Amino acid sequence: MPAVLTVDPRSGVPIYLQIIEQIKRSVALGILQSGEQLPTVKQLAIDLTVNPNTVARAYRELERQQVIETSPGRGSFIRSNGVTESPKVAAEIGRDALDVALREAKSVGLARDEVRELFDAALQRWFPTFEK
Amino acid sequence: MSTITISNLRKSYGRIPAVDGFSLEIPGASVFGLLGPNGAGKTTTFKCMLGLARPASGEILYDGKPLAPAMFERIAYIPERSVLYDWMTVEEHVEMTRRAFRSFDPARAFELLATFNIDRRRRVRALSKGMRTAVMVALAFARNAEILVLDEPTGGLDPVNQRHVLSLMINEAAKGNSVIFSSHQIGQVERAAEHIAVMDRGQLILQGLVDDLKADRKIVEGIFPDITFTLDGIANDARVARADRTERVVRLLVTGGADEIAERLANAGAMGVRVLDLNLEDIFLYAVSPATSTADVVAKETSS
Amino acid sequence: MNYVEWLRVRNLLKIVVIILAILVVLAVVLRISFARYMSPEAWVAHAAMQHGTHETHLTLSDGTKRLILDNPSERTRIVVDDHGYAGRHIVITEPTSSSHSDTDHVNVGSIQVVESRHGTITTTVIDTNGAVPMLYYMLLADIVALIVATILAAPFAREADGHLEIALTKPISRIRFALGTIGADVVGIIAASIITVVAFYLCQLLFESARVDFSGINTRAIAMGIAAPLAWYAMLCAATTWLHRSYGAVLGFAWPVVILIAVLSIINPTNVVALFIHDVAWVLARIIPFSYVQFASPDSHNALIYQGGDFARRLSLEILLFVVYGALAIWKWQRLEA
Numbered sequence: 171m172p173a174v175l176t177v178d179p180r181s182g183v184p185i186y187l188q189i190i191e192q193i194k195r196s197v198a199l200g201i202l203q204s205g206e207q208l209p210t211v212k213q214l215a216i217d218l219t220v221n222p223n224t225v226a227r228a229y230r231e232l233e234r235q236q237v238i239e240t241s242p243g244r245g246s247f248i249r250s251n252g253v254t255e256s257p258k259v260a261a262e263i264g265r266d267a268l269d270v271a272l273r274e275a276k277s278v279g280l281a282r283d284e285v286r287e288l289f290d291a292a293l294q295r296w297f298p299t300f301e302k
Numbered sequence: 303m304s305t306i307t308i309s310n311l312r313k314s315y316g317r318i319p320a321v322d323g324f325s326l327e328i329p330g331a332s333v334f335g336l337l338g339p340n341g342a343g344k345t346t347t348f349k350c351m352l353g354l355a356r357p358a359s360g361e362i363l364y365d366g367k368p369l370a371p372a373m374f375e376r377i378a379y380i381p382e383r384s385v386l387y388d389w390m391t392v393e394e395h396v397e398m399t400r401r402a403f404r405s406f407d408p409a410r411a412f413e414l415l416a417t418f419n420i421d422r423r424r425r426v427r428a429l430s431k432g433m434r435t436a437v438m439v440a441l442a443f444a445r446n447a448e449i450l451v452l453d454e455p456t457g458g459l460d461p462v463n464q465r466h467v468l469s470l471m472i473n474e475a476a477k478g479n480s481v482i483f484s485s486h487q488i489g490q491v492e493r494a495a496e497h498i499a500v501m502d503r504g505q506l507i508l509q510g511l512v513d514d515l516k517a518d519r520k521i522v523e524g525i526f527p528d529i530t531f532t533l534d535g536i537a538n539d540a541r542v543a544r545a546d547r548t549e550r551v552v553r554l555l556v557t558g559g560a561d562e563i564a565e566r567l568a569n570a571g572a573m574g575v576r577v578l579d580l581n582l583e584d585i586f587l588y589a590v591s592p593a594t595s596t597a598d599v600v601a602k603e604t605s606s
Numbered sequence: 607m608n609y610v611e612w613l614r615v616r617n618l619l620k621i622v623v624i625i626l627a628i629l630v631v632l633a634v635v636l637r638i639s640f641a642r643y644m645s646p647e648a649w650v651a652h653a654a655m656q657h658g659t660h661e662t663h664l665t666l667s668d669g670t671k672r673l674i675l676d677n678p679s680e681r682t683r684i685v686v687d688d689h690g691y692a693g694r695h696i697v698i699t700e701p702t703s704s705s706h707s708d709t710d711h712v713n714v715g716s717i718q719v720v721e722s723r724h725g726t727i728t729t730t731v732i733d734t735n736g737a738v739p740m741l742y743y744m745l746l747a748d749i750v751a752l753i754v755a756t757i758l759a760a761p762f763a764r765e766a767d768g769h770l771e772i773a774l775t776k777p778i779s780r781i782r783f784a785l786g787t788i789g790a791d792v793v794g795i796i797a798a799s800i801i802t803v804v805a806f807y808l809c810q811l812l813f814e815s816a817r818v819d820f821s822g823i824n825t826r827a828i829a830m831g832i833a834a835p836l837a838w839y840a841m842l843c844a845a846t847t848w849l850h851r852s853y854g855a856v857l858g859f860a861w862p863v864v865i866l867i868a869v870l871s872i873i874n875p876t877n878v879v880a881l882f883i884h885d886v887a888w889v890l891a892r893i894i895p896f897s898y899v900q901f902a903s904p905d906s907h908n909a910l911i912y913q914g915g916d917f918a919r920r921l922s923l924e925i926l927l928f929v930v931y932g933a934l935a936i937w938k939w940q941r942l943e944a
Contacts, residue, residue: 179493182520182579184513212476219468221333221496222476224513277568277575354774354944374777381771381944387610398609402776 177218185220189228194237197248198260205250208238304330304365304376304449304480306351311360313346320346322504324360328482328497330449333475335495335512336484339590342501344484345382348453352379364449375403378447382454384434388427392420392437399441411444414470418463432458443470450474452483456490468494492582500589508589512582519543519580519588520560524572526550534570536563544588555588607778608786610769611761615794618757622750622798626805633809640813681727692815693735702728716814737817738810740824744831746806747799751835754798756857758791759842762939763853770944784936788843795835826917830899833924837895840931847938867891898923 177188196202211229215222229246232238240246275285306328313321321343328334336344349355351362353369364373386395392415400408415422418436426434435457442450456464471481471494485491491498492512499509529550537545544555556563560577568575662674675684687695702723710721718736722729765773773783810816842860846853870887891897898920
């Protein structure tokens with residue numbers, strides 16, 4: 171599982187947020203199955219060469235967001251309350267990405283209708299439907 | 303778990319103050335990065351912490367207690383430059399360390415020396431700068447110390463070995479020990495440190511969790527349609543640390559509340575308002591470079 | 607704790623041993639040549655070959671081989687009692703010649719010669735293998751000890767020269783570190799003295815059964831011979847610690863300066879300027895350990911005696927200088943900053 175995790179410490183995005191984002195993404199994509207054990211904080215810190223407290227912070231946050239659960243002495247696991255988790259996480263990722271795109275569109279002065287047009291075109295490109 | 307408290311530290315060499323009223327709390331069981339341009343006072347701070355230099359005033363406490371010689375059993379130090387004995391072999395340095403410190407593990411030291419590809423029978427005189435650093439690293443990390451004070455612990459090392467030293471630091475922190483290090487390579491600090499402090503001209507100018515600093519500090523950029531615009535008091539917002547204005551472009555360095563400031567900027571008539579992330583290097587450079595350093599800067603609006 | 611200083615001492619003693627070993631080897635070479643060309647046997651044989659000499663060989667009851675060479679025509683009689691490895695007792699009776707003085711008493715190493723004139727007959731008694739005063743050994747040992755002391759006398763300056771970070775971050779107090787360091791050097795200086803004595807004893811042993819006289823002045827020589835180099839070491843140690851940035855120059859100029867001061871304090875002043883210089887030098891000489899060294903001097907019979915009745919005072923002053931200079935060095939060492 172750590173193979174799918176990389177952090178870019180030089181990025182302006184805090185490392186703990188990068189870890190959170192990547193674990194969520196892995197859950198959404200089904201790379202991390204529910205009930206799967208995550209590496210220990212120490213192990214992941216050494217694997218990524220980042221501060222263990224940073225990893226611990228990411229784990230705490232993931233636990234708060236109910237993506238993982240930690241039982242003392244056993245370790246951290248992807249929450250096992252069903253397959254419902256992964257679509258929910260996927261929706262969150264998609265919503266955040268759209269949010270960024272729309273904010274950018276607004277900041278360059280596009281009007282609502284123009285944005286809708288662009289959105290429809292993009293939608294057609296990535297999610298094609300047959301013309302009626 | 304050792305919290306180190308530095309309060310109001312002052313130290314001058316001649317008339318030049320090296321450390322000028324410096325206070326800092328370094329939490330234990332973590333990696334603490336001390337940053338600053340050359341001559342900022344990092345090495346002097348370390349020397350005062352270890353009793354190698356006598357401060358003119360101020361106090362340094364380890365868990366509330368002043369430094370005593372017996373505490374060196376728990377403290378390992380890598381100085382900025384090589385302090386090894388040229389005429390002695392690497393092996394003799396290991397023996398020297400073994401005789402001085404009860405908890406030193408010579409086998410571990412030899413293991414680390416092997417990973418750095420250093421022949422234990424060689425004299426230090428025959429070693430390159432990077433190899434000398436590696437010897438000091440090997441000795442320090444085999445000490446089983448609770449506090450590691452590392453002044454430029456990767457000086458002269460190649461990228462592979464630099465990464466190796468970072469891993470050793472991470473490993474110590476994971477064991478619950480405290481690592482305090484300085485480095486010119488901000489990328490290393492960014493990766494390994496949880497807390498940082500930035501020094502400049504003997505003073506503390508910034509400190510905090512690396513991730514919090516990154517989350518808080520943003521650049522908010524906006525472009526106005528023409529050159530005659532007012533920021534409508536935005537630059538006087540307490541969260542705006544600095545405002546640079548070039549023709550129609552305004553760039554605001556904000557600490558916290560970037561989205562809100564961005565919205566205010568848009569309401570003031572700015573186009574293309576963007577919120578940009580800052581990495582540690584940017585944060586560092588903004589912290590140490592005076593506001594007047596950019597030629598085409600309009601500082602904070604004086605009034606509005 | 608003072609492993610580095612022990613290493614320094616060990617390395618220096620290695621060099622001392624190598625040099626002394628070369629000396630011993632040279633002595634072996636000399637011994638071999640001596641046996642072939644310059645043996646007493648050759649000399650005795652020469653005397654025996656003179657015309658008219660009667661040669662008598664006896665073995666005394668204690669096993670001593672006695673050789674009597676009698677030459678009535680020359681009125682010369684030589685009695686050689688050969689005690690083997692324990693040396694020879696030679697009595698020469700011959701007519702007095704102008705080269706003989708009233709009485710003469712010569713000590714050269716283990717050889718003692720006593721010459722006495724009785725009218726027209728002079729008797730010369732030669733004892734080879736007499737006891738050698740320890741004083742001689744100590745003089746040789748002190749030359750080596752002083753060189754070793756001079757080389758070792760900058761332990762704190764050497765640490766200050768880029769190694770304070772190692773020396774001062776050990777879990778012991780600075781005073782304990784300093785005492786350990788000085789202790790290591792003191793052991794090294796005394797060891798150098800002992801090694802030298804042993805080496806020269808070995809050299810002597812190649813030629814005869816060496817007996818060393820520890821009595822009287824010799825005991826004092828040992829005490830002074832150890833105290834003086836240590837006081838010298840402590841003085842340089844203090845100087846190098848205080849002037850730690852230029853300790854090499856301090857060690858290099860120590861001998862010329864001290865010799866100059868000694869000379870100036872001894873010479874008789876002839877004018878006011880010279881008197882002033884003399885007085886300054888004399889005062890300066892008081893703080894130099896060598897001013898209090900007095901081993902012995904020959905008396906009118908060429909016997910070694912210690913003339914001053916103030917040996918205890920002089921030795922106490924040496925020890926006092928060692929302690930004071932040592933304390934000065936440690937005091938400064940405690941205040942050094944990296």
